[in-house]
Amino acid sequence: MPETNKLAENIAAIRQKIQDGAEKLDNSKAVYEFKKSFLDSKAGEIGQLMKEMKNIPKEQRADYGKAVNELKEWAVQLFDDMDVKLKEAELKRRYEKEKIDVTMPAVETETGNLHPITQIIEQLIDVFAGMGFEVYEGTEVENDYYNFTALNTPQDHPARDMQDTFYLSPEFLLRTQTSAGQIHVMENKKPPIKILSPGRVFRSDDDSTHSPMFGQMEGLVVDEHITLSDLQGMLDLFVQKIYGEGTYTRLRPSYFPFTEPSVEVDVSCFECGGKGCRLCKGTGWIEILGAGIVNKKVLENCGIDSEKYSGLAFGIGLERTAMLKYGINNIKTLFESDLRALKQIDDK
Numbered sequence: 001m002p003e004t005n006k007l008a009e010n011i012a013a014i015r016q017k018i019q020d021g022a023e024k025l026d027n028s029k030a031v032y033e034f035k036k037s038f039l040d041s042k043a044g045e046i047g048q049l050m051k052e053m054k055n056i057p058k059e060q061r062a063d064y065g066k067a068v069n070e071l072k073e074w075a076v077q078l079f080d081d082m083d084v085k086l087k088e089a090e091l092k093r094r095y096e097k098e099k100i101d102v103t104m105p106a107v108e109t110e111t112g113n114l115h116p117i118t119q120i121i122e123q124l125i126d127v128f129a130g131m132g133f134e135v136y137e138g139t140e141v142e143n144d145y146y147n148f149t150a151l152n153t154p155q156d157h158p159a160r161d162m163q164d165t166f167y168l169s170p171e172f173l174l175r176t177q178t179s180a181g182q183i184h185v186m187e188n189k190k191p192p193i194k195i196l197s198p199g200r201v202f203r204s205d206d207d208s209t210h211s212p213m214f215g216q217m218e219g220l221v222v223d224e225h226i227t228l229s230d231l232q233g234m235l236d237l238f239v240q241k242i243y244g245e246g247t248y249t250r251l252r253p254s255y256f257p258f259t260e261p262s263v264e265v266d267v268s269c270f271e272c273g274g275k276g277c278r279l280c281k282g283t284g285w286i287e288i289l290g291a292g293i294v295n296k297k298v299l300e301n302c303g304i305d306s307e308k309y310s311g312l313a314f315g316i317g318l319e320r321t322a323m324l325k326y327g328i329n330n331i332k333t334l335f336e337s338d339l340r341a342l343k344q345i346d347d348k
């Protein structure tokens with residue numbers, strides 16, 4: 001039978017042990033482990049004291065139990081207090097560590113923008129899609145027939161000199177104009193036809209306003225009763241959307257083998273409103289594209305009844321449109337990929 005005095009000593013020793021050990025604890029996890037070593041109901045030292053109960057003489061049992069309970073309550077309170085305090089400090093440290101300075105300047109993320117030519121293509125498609133045009137993309141390698149002959153420009157025609165051609169072979173060439181696409185469309189589709197055809201074209205030409213490779217956007221409408229007024233109506237809408245409200249077009253007689261009559265289209269100067277300035281060279285007008293009523297011979301080459309149907313066509317130079325709209329004076333700016341220049345043009 002254990003001596004009662006010995007047990008009282010035990011209780012005092014455990015209390016001292018807890019007190020000494022607790023002083024050294026500096027985090028809640030250590031408190032948890034330390035607490036377990038005393039208060040775990042099976043392995044804990046205080047739990048062991050409880051188990052001694054059965055060996056205590058009956059008359060002393062109540063006092064012993066009371067003493068052990070007091071120790072237990074004291075220890076539980078001590079550990080709970082420590083736990084609260086340490087957890088508070090730990091949270092504070094964590095907040096400090098994870099603190100975000102909302103006044104810090106944000107890390108800059110670079111955003112790109114579309115190439116000016118792509119922007120122009122998208123704007124043009126947007127304008128003409130609104131009028132019911134569909135997009136047809138042709139091929140850059142064409143044969144002589146589609147690029148010239150079917151467009152009423154046979155082998156010995158003087159108009160071939162207007163377009164210095166890159167020939168790949170006697171038959172194949174790099175298309176000099178998106179007009180070649182007109183023939184493919186008319187061969188494959190019966191009127192009504194309303195297409196827009198953007199793409200690259202190639203000519204042996206190179207100076208500050210010409211490049212051997214450049215972009216065009218062809219437009220073709222074939223239906224009954226198509227006239228020059230339809231053409232001008234569409235182009236007026238186009239210049240208002242691209243060059244600004246209040247601009248309008250004028251048609252001047254011109255010559256293209258595939259249109260009759262052919263016109264050169266000018267837009268009223270959007271810089272000076274028509275009074276005359278450097279951009280319009282004092283004339284109030286800026287030449288923007290070629291167009292006309294599709295030559296009957298071209299319709300017939302594609303098997304379209306030229307008595308029943310008529311057509312209008314136009315060809316817009318993409319670089320020229322971009323240069324005029326964004327004030328670019330050298331076409332090379334559009335091909336050099338110099339971000340300092342290209343980033344300035346973001347025309348959403």
Ligand code: DAH
Pocket residue numbers: 176177178179218219256258259289290291292293312313314315316
């Ligand atoms: N293909 C012509 C050129 O490249 C532009 C052109 C003029 C296209 C009149 C047309 C048109 O469709 O009707 O110079």
